[in-house]
Every structure is written in C-alpha cells, then in structure tokens.
Amino acid sequence: MSELEFKSALITGASRGIGAASALVLAQSGVRRFLLQYNSYPEGAAAVKASLEALGAQVTLAQANLATVAGIDSFCAGLKPDWDILVNNAGSLVKRAKLLEYTPELFDEVMNLNVKSVYFITQKVAPGMIERKTGIVINVSSIAARNGGGPGATVYSAAKAAVAAITKGLAKELAPQGIRVNAVSPGTVDNHFHEVFSNRQILDSVIAQTPAGRLSTNEDVSDVIHFLCSPAARYIQGQTIEINGGMYMV
Numbered sequence: 034m035s036e037l038e039f040k041s042a043l044i045t046g047a048s049r050g051i052g053a054a055s056a057l058v059l060a061q062s063g064v065r066r067f068l069l070q071y072n073s074y075p076e077g078a079a080a081v082k083a084s085l086e087a088l089g090a091q092v093t094l095a096q097a098n099l100a101t102v103a104g105i106d107s108f109c110a111g112l113k114p115d116w117d118i119l120v121n122n123a124g125s126l127v128k129r130a131k132l133l134e135y136t137p138e139l140f141d142e143v144m145n146l147n148v149k150s151v152y153f154i155t156q157k158v159a160p161g162m163i164e165r166k167t168g169i170v171i172n173v174s175s176i177a178a179r180n181g182g183g184p185g186a187t188v189y190s191a192a193k194a195a196v197a198a199i200t201k202g203l204a205k206e207l208a209p210q211g212i213r214v215n216a217v218s219p220g221t222v223d224n225h226f227h228e229v230f231s232n233r234q235i236l237d238s239v240i241a242q243t244p245a246g247r248l249s250t251n252e253d254v255s256d257v258i259h260f261l262c263s264p265a266a267r268y269i270q271g272q273t274i275e276i277n278g279g280m281y282m283v
C-alpha cells in the first residue's frame with residue numbers, strides 16, 4: 034500500500050466492522066491523526082484506538098448517537114474543520130420492519146443515521162478542505178440502494194440511495210474546490226451488521242447467489258476506501274463503487 038499524502042482522518046462508525054478496518058488501513062498508509070466516532074461499543078473503539086496508536090497515530094474518540102437530531106447536532110457542534118479525509122461510514126438498518134409496521138419514528142431514525150448525519154457532518158468538515166483546496170470524502174452506500182434491500186429494509190435502501198445521490202451532488206459542488214467525493218457500496222459483509230440483522234440461512238443463500246462464492250470481509254471494503262483516498266484515484270469523482278463479488282452488476 035502506498036503512503037497517503039493525506040495525514041488526518043475523521044471516520045464515523047469506527048468501533049468495529051468496515052469503519053475499524055478503514056482506520057487501520059489508513060493508519061498503515063501514513064495517516065497520523067484520527068477522530069473516530071462510535072456509539073454503543075466503547076470497548077471496540079478503545080481497541081481500534083490502541084491498534085492505531087501502536088502504529089504511531091494520534092487518536093481521539095467521540096461518542097455520538099447519530100440516529101437522533103440531538104446526537105447529530107452535538108457531534109457537529111464539537112467538530113473542527115481540520116480533517117484531510119472524511120469517511121462517513123456510520124450506518125445501520127436499525128430494525129427490519131415492513132410497510133404496515135413501520136413507524137414515523139423508525140423512519141426518522143434510519144434517515145437521520147444514514148443520510149442526515151452524512152450531509153451535516155460533511156457540511157462541518159468541508160470548510161477546512163475548501164480553505165486548503167484539498168480533501169477526500171468517502172460515503173458508504175449499499176447494494177440495497179440498487180436492489181431495494183432485503184425483507185423490511187425498504188427505508189434503509191432508500192437512505193442508501195440518497196447517500197449515492199448526495200455523493201454525486203457534492204462531487205459536482207466540491208470538485209472545483211479540489212475535494213473528491215466518492216462512495217463505496219458493499220454487498221453482504223460477514224460482520225456484526227449481519228449478526229444482528231440476518232441469520233446463517235439468509236447468508237448461505239447470498240453466498241449461493243454470489244459469483245465470487247463467499248461473503249465480503251470488512252477488508253474487501255476498506256481496501257477500496259483506501260484506494261479512493263489515494264492519489265491513484267485522483268480523477269474519480271462522484272462514483273459509488275460496487276463491492277459485492279458480482280452479486281449485483283451495474
């Protein structure tokens with residue numbers, strides 16, 4: 034992996050999964066200062082912090098529940114716009130629920146966490162990037178944005194489609210300022226997310242439908258995030274890169 038020219042990174046949802054793997058690969062590539070957001074898993078965040086510090090990085094942790102407006106507001110209020118890389122990774126299905134059982138409160142939670150937080154955290158971080166005429170924003174969409182999601186994941190899939198659209202809109206707005214905005218779109222990652230929202234039978238059926246013959250690892254996704262942060266991706270703007278072993282080809 035090549036050294037990154039960017040030296041500081043804010044990563045949301047960094048206590049486990051794709052966010053934790055992204056923090057590690059960026060630290061291994063030369064990022065030296067991190068702000069890592071987490072919500073309910075301080076032990077995971079502390080373990081990620083310790084791994085990055087062992088690589089010589091300086092790490093600050095911040096707890097925030099980004100599914101609430103108050104949580105987004107207070108996280109954003111404490112943010113300084115001095116990050117070279119922003120990875121908007123925190124996200125969740127929150128709960129599988131079909132149309133007839135979906136509540137307005139659940140709708141707001143899913144949209145706050147997966148869409149609103151992405152837009153307003155970027156709004157707080159962008160001024161520093163604009164001033165320095167350089168910066169990288171990576172958002173995390175989902176295969177659900179393309180296929181409508183699994184059972185009870187309609188609103189989550191709509192939220193992730195919004196993330197892909199925001200990625201295009203912000204890329205157009207910020208590219209003239211030297212900022213690159215892109216997204217990754219994982220398929221089914223064999224991690225905590227699906228421990229909570231799926232079962233072995235569902236995952237085995239995904240494997241059976243996946244040309245690569247396996248589920249994704251966190252690193253399958255974090256390696257693409259790393260690539261998008263690297264100078265090799267310098268002319269890529271507004272793209273959502275599908276990482277799904279061929280399960281869904283655009």
Ligand SMILES: NC(=O)c1ccc[n+]([C@@H]2O[C@H](COP(=O)([O-])OP(=O)(O)OC[C@H]3O[C@@H](n4cnc5c(N)ncnc54)[C@H](OP(=O)(O)O)[C@@H]3O)[C@@H](O)[C@H]2O)c1
Binds near residue numbers: 052070073077174
């Ligand atoms: N796993 C998949 O198959 C898959 C597929 C497509 C897209 N994605 C997307 O990939 C991203 C990372 O998920 P993952 O797969 O790494 O899942 P994960 O292992 O469950 O990690 C999710 C991360 O998001 C944070 N988070 C969850 N709810 C939050 C809330 N209310 N407020 C603030 N932070 C919250 C978690 O923090 P705590 O642990 O501290 O609570 C955790 O750090 C998400 O945007 C997800 O939608 C995942």
